[in-house]
Amino acid sequence: MLATDRQLISERSPASIAVSNTATILVFAATIFVAGQIRIPLPFTPVPITLQTFVVYLGAAWLGAGRGVAGPLVFAIAAGAGLPVRSGFEAGLTGATAGYILGWMLAAFLIGRLLGGQDASTPRIVVVMFAGSALVYTCGLLHFTLLLDVPIQQALWMGFLPFLPGDALKIAAATMVYRSRPNLLSKF
Template sequence: MSTAAPAATPAAGAVLADLLPASSAARARLRDLALVAGGAALTGLAAQVSVPVPGSPVPVTGQTFAALLVGTALGARRGAASLGLYAAAGVAGLPWFAGGSAGWSTASFGYILGMIAAAAVVGALARRGGDRTVLRTAGVMVLGSAVVYAVGVPYLAHSAHLSAAQAVRLGLRPYLLGDALKAALAMSLLPAAWRLLPRG
């Protein structure tokens, strides 16, 4: 009596981007460059979804979600490189920060720096299977958001001359509900991608 072959199991230490085939080292480098550039572009596009928060210089945007998604899907090295490219291009004048802005002299620039660190953190966790189940993905997203705030809120306090309490009130509290919704979306997308994508 024959039995069905078991489904392939993803290799330990793999992230979603590793499932994209590359037949040689040169093709793998080209793939990685394309992924890094694509992740930066995705973050720039998501940043244009921007809603002002009354009384705060930091709008609600889609860029944090995109940054965490990029870091998780690409892994720590490529994810941090992608967000680093996003930040560097924006500082150089490409208007793809929130609301079509550019440069580093805004009070919200600390959040962009935090996204680079967060992409590295969530990417490292993804290599340990952090994006393969709903609960693990939730934890990864919460931790990644915490890293963004750990850099962004103190930067906001310094650049806008706010007290720590004011910076938390203006730069953290208004965004917690949105972060919960983004985490819920990631919880549905990332584990589902592992189930649907070809595995080698």
């Protein structure tokens, strides 16, 4: 008698599960990297428009809190170690975008915890992803004002207000993709 897929998945060894989780996290981190190279620089701010938040929000929704945080964490570790993984092939965890990268981890935890591969209504997904976005912006703006010594009004114009329309579109797109396959990666 042949084993069903469900039986095979439930009978996987701990080593097999660890390899699968590690591969999933590394692919997630690599996807964040690729999404950062799709960038639109703005003349009035050092923060470019990228698809990274789309990837972080969708990945966290699919993978849950643990693996959802691990992807941005691996990305941050690679950047901090000097690998040119940031947008524009930059390295390091300094500069204008460092606070946003920390915010990705917080957003991934929140989104992954509240959605985590579960079927959810469209309004719930949108609210959860906007809450995650608020965490990203909070960290980014705190970094601007406290560590880079940028006045709050200037920080709002450089790192928040111009990005709201694009983030609304990215959240709408992530919601549509997630609604089409809420548990796409939950089996990995």
